[in-house]
Amino acid sequence: MTLASGVAAGSIAHPLAGYRSEFPIFRDRIYLNTCSLGPLGERARRKLAGFLDVWQARGAAAWYDVWWDALTELRGRYGQVIGAQARDVALAPSVSVAVATVASALDYVKRPRVVVTSLDFPTVVYQWLAKRGHGVELIVVESPDQVTVPVEAIARAVDDRTALVATSHVYFTSGAIQDIRAVAEVAHARGALCLIDAYQSVGQVPVDAPASGVDFLIAGGLKWLLGGTGIVFCYVRDQAGPRLVPTVAGWFGHREQFAFEPRSLEFHDDARRFELGTPSLAAIYTQLGGLEYIEEIGVPAIRRVTSDLVEDLVARARAQGLKPKVAGAADQRSAIVMLPAADPAAAVHHLASGAIVADARPGHVRLSPFFYNVQDDHVAALDRLATYRSH
Numbered sequence: 001m002t003l004a005s006g007v008a009a010g011s012i013a014h015p016l017a018g019y020r021s022e023f024p025i026f027r028d029r030i031y032l033n034t035c036s037l038g039p040l041g042e043r044a045r046r047k048l049a050g051f052l053d054v055w056q057a058r059g060a061a062a063w064y065d066v067w068w069d070a071l072t073e074l075r076g077r078y079g080q081v082i083g084a085q086a087r088d089v090a091l092a093p094s095v096s097v098a099v100a101t102v103a104s105a106l107d108y109v110k111r112p113r114v115v116v117t118s119l120d121f122p123t124v125v126y127q128w129l130a131k132r133g134h135g136v137e138l139i140v141v142e143s144p145d146q147v148t149v150p151v152e153a154i155a156r157a158v159d160d161r162t163a164l165v166a167t168s169h170v171y172f173t174s175g176a177i178q179d180i181r182a183v184a185e186v187a188h189a190r191g192a193l194c195l196i197d198a199y200q201s202v203g204q205v206p207v208d209a210p211a212s213g214v215d216f217l218i219a220g221g222l223k224w225l226l227g228g229t230g231i232v233f234c235y236v237r238d239q240a241g242p243r244l245v246p247t248v249a250g251w252f253g254h255r256e257q258f259a260f261e262p263r264s265l266e267f268h269d270d271a272r273r274f275e276l277g278t279p280s281l282a283a284i285y286t287q288l289g290g291l292e293y294i295e296e297i298g299v300p301a302i303r304r305v306t307s308d309l310v311e312d313l314v315a316r317a318r319a320q321g322l323k324p325k326v327a328g329a330a331d332q333r334s335a336i337v338m339l340p341a342a343d344p345a346a347a348v349h350h351l352a353s354g355a356i357v358a359d360a361r362p363g364h365v366r367l368s369p370f371f372y373n374v375q376d377d378h379v380a381a382l383d384r385l386a387t388y389r390s391h
């Protein structure tokens with residue numbers, strides 16, 4: 001049987017659906033909210049439990065032969081996901097901290113301008129709103145359609161007084177994929193640096209950070225890397241990092257961290273110069289476990305499955321007369337699908353009372369399928385939304 005749109009009514013299993021059994025939340029719920037918080041997988045839970053066991057048994061002694069190596073291992077393994085080296089990766093507790101540390105290193109005297117877009121996550125923009133009145137001129141490039149921002153519009157805002165272009169790889173408001181190589185080019189053409197918030201892309205969309213040419217690319221565990229809260233990665237391009245001197249600091253950024261020398265500050269010559277204080281080991285271990293899924297499957301295979309899921313979800317939504325807010329071309333769509341809703345919070349509540357986890361954003365219900373989702377999840381969510389609308 002096919003629906004009016006040509007969408008098959010039944011569900012087609014895909015090769016990654018077997019991983020669903022490793023995410024216990026699916027035992028009694030349909031989870032369609034990875035873009036808010038990735039669900040806890042068994043491997044992540046095991047790694048976290050292992051860390052707690054070691055902490056309980058050995059205390060601080062484990063720093064020297066176990067935990068220190070875990071930091072190095074995580075920088076290296078995350079680096080491989082984005083085509084980079086361990087030395088290109090700094091650890092941070094949140095995107096806000098990572099962006100603020102980078103923002104502290106820029107010279108706004110000769111180059112006071114910072115260019116962002118209206119679709120970026122507010123925490124990125126706030127770094128420079130907080131510096132207005134302290135010599136920073138913030139330009140917010142508007143989106144003509146609330147889905148994406150043309151690179152030409154960003155280029156028009158960049159001038160020879162621009163320190164940085166800071167925008168997203170995947171816009172959290174629409175799921176549209178931005179051409180970050182093109183953004184880096186327009187920034188570099190005027191001598192500016194380029195920072196990309198890739199929190200909504202790394203893990204679900206292939207990223208080659210060095211090939212993209214961006215100077216900073218920030219992502220983390222919360223969403224598509226299945227590592228939970230408190231772990232963020234700041235990739236720093238090797239030509240960009242050593243030229244910059246942060247004006248906030250902590251002992252993890254010091255080249256001789258264990259010299260405990262309070263009279264001088266020599267930053268690492270790699271990305272670690274942007275690290276501040278002691279990372280959360282619970283977050284490090286949860287992320288090491290979550291990363292196993294991403295490494296084992298590989299982002300290209302994840303992308304193939306999620307692209308099919310997204311096209312299925314969009315087609316089914318359209319067949320119900322909905323107008324999903326997504327990018328026009330399939331290859332610019334990521335696994336974030338915005339469905340217009342008169343009262344998104346109430347619609348999400350109605351989904352939740354039917355054991356379907358989704359999210360509300362202004363004017364929209366946000367659904368985000370990942371490799372453990374199947375087409376039946378879309379059928380269930382859209383049916384439930386239809387009963388909500390009919391009331």
Ligand SMILES: Cc1ncc(COP(=O)(O)O)c(C=O)c1O
Nearest residue numbers: 094095096121123172197199200
């Ligand atoms: C694109 C994007 N950037 C940043 C954040 C959050 O940043 P922070 O780690 O500072 O909470 C989110 C959502 O949690 C996001 O979707």
